[in-house]
Amino acid sequence: MATKVNIRDVAKAAGVSVTTVSHALSETHSSRVNAQTVEHIKAVAGELGYAPNRLASGLRNQRSRILGLVSDEITTTPFAGAMIQGAQDAASEHGHLLMVVNSGLDNELERQEIRALQQHQVDGVVYARMFNQRVSVPAELQGLPTIVLDATSDNTALSSVVPDEFGAGEAAAELLVTAGHRRIAMINNEDDIPAAHGRLQGFRAGLARHGVELPADRLVTGHPSTAGGRQAALGLLAAPERPTALFCFSDQMAMGAYQAACHLGLKIPADVSVVGVDNLELIADALWPGLSTMALPHYEMGRWAVLKLLSELENPGASPAHEKVPCPLVERGSVAPPKN
């Protein structure tokens, strides 16, 4: 009762030839067969539960309808899920399936996984990173349509999609300034990656538009973790003229800021407002009060990458695109006007 019924069985049951069944079931060739016959064949096929063997059709067409998604680390980051989901949804909508592999940080393993994908004749690959960084895609992917996801490739011939880091920083500044804040600080990632750079630039630009400065002593960096954020926030909030608002590189660092505030007896948002980046449900929603944060559009980026990949497969001549997806603000309860 398994997937045993093949096109020959359908042909026999419908009393026609295999060719006719194939034509009837194919969108493009159905004109070659009588409309009534098409109906009949479809009915019989449905009845028999016929599902064409994609291995066979892939072999014949040189088109497996499988897409590869290779990422650096699925396990450790909570973003991976949204990315994969976005990619998978887009693939599924267009009759494709996704093969997910991940390599950790092991280059040799990565090579191997990519070879495995190639053996399975994937039509193309999404090469994903879990945060916006600069990468060079492995040579193995030469000749295979590839989209770079949440990273920028040194090979500009490859399409890529990243969050609009600049815009996120800008919007965060806008939010805090219009809430009335003037003494504002930023806790940034100490690593000099595009994400850190872009958010800072945007934040500065957003502040500047309202004539607000970000003096050097209100820009601190730390390890991108709760502990890093906590430590940085403890320093900032202990200062004599402490800032009334904090923009944190990530929700995790923002969580550290919450801990620092609680430790110092400061209330959020009454004494200090906090804005994060990521919109990790697990953190932003869990903090008390909820954390207002700039959502990283991982789902949308996953979708975009697959859609772009499919479109490049359709017409191979297309020129590459470099997309920036906006990061919408998700307001919870961590921002209020300053007290005085």
Next chain:
Amino acid sequence: MATKVNIRDVAKAAGVSVTTVSHALSETHSSRVNAQTVEHIKAVAGELGYAPNRLASGLRNQRSRILGLVSDEITTTPFAGAMIQGAQDAASEHGHLLMVVNSGLDNELERQEIRALQQHQVDGVVYARMFNQRVSVPAELQGLPTIVLDATSDNTALSSVVPDEFGAGEAAAELLVTAGHRRIAMINNEDDIPAAHGRLQGFRAGLARHGVELPADRLVTGHPSTAGGRQAALGLLAAPERPTALFCFSDQMAMGAYQAACHLGLKIPADVSVVGVDNLELIADALWPGLSTMALPHYEMGRWAVLKLLSELENPGASPAHEKVPCPLVERGSVAPPKN
């Protein structure tokens, strides 16, 4: 320069027949060809970068070497990553690839995704849930080897793997009692799922072994979220004879307990010890102090499921297994002896 080289090219380059190449490269038939010739062929194949087309061999062998993983929700839970990774690692080690699909809570979509997997001739399926619950696997999977992951199926013919919930509860009790606690409370999930039931049973058993009771007013339930845990903890810790230790259903609920403690001016672990379940890096590691917790073995379960699936594929007669994977304690800093 893509994956253009096929077995025929190798044969030509090596000056032998296609058959001989196939035999030489196959583990089982390599005895049919001269050892020296095997070496030569392998050398040529390597030189040419030959990689056999799995679509073709899958078609021929009726064995695609693709495994399906269908899950309810990848996006929203941070466990998915570890599960997928475990499954993928195990698959990769045995020369298989994983196709991940997920259905949300939409049954129709699930059916559709499963059909898609079947069209791609997956050799078997891992049917995963994101927390231990009771499921009935969809009829579409009839006839396809299936393993149930992090759930128990009403069809006992299907192998399944779940965490050892009972053992986790037991170990948590052991930890708290040997630290010296006697007034101990539990904050459980209000939903009556195997996870909640098992952990409570185990916790009770663990306490009982040391003559400690869990009176009704020290067993409270709440929504399995930070807010739910916070609310429950606020109630417990405001009681006249407040408990000195809390066992929480999840790390998220434990995070709520942290917030309640901070709110009430209680220090962890000095005033109250806390134990969670899950070992979510994002939370357990982020809390201050770090949260001691029972790790849910998602990675291992993912591995186990795939390994079991592969073994059932090898010998189809095997009887089903129902595995419980232990939940190791991960100690951080949230447990200390009671003050008085």
Next chain:
DNA sequence: CGTCCTTTGCAAAACGTTTTGTATGTTGCC
């Protein structure tokens, strides 16, 4: 020296599709 076995290599068929080219039957037109 002939026979029989063993070693080694190959030709051909099969897996389930899709597509091209062709054959059959039907209709319309002169």
Next chain:
DNA sequence: GGCAACATACAAAACGTTTTGCAAAGGACG
């Protein structure tokens, strides 16, 4: 009524493997 044109259906080849059955060559033995 004959022929062209068209609609419809089919046979066969191809995609890249694996495996079965068979042939050729070489060695051992009587």
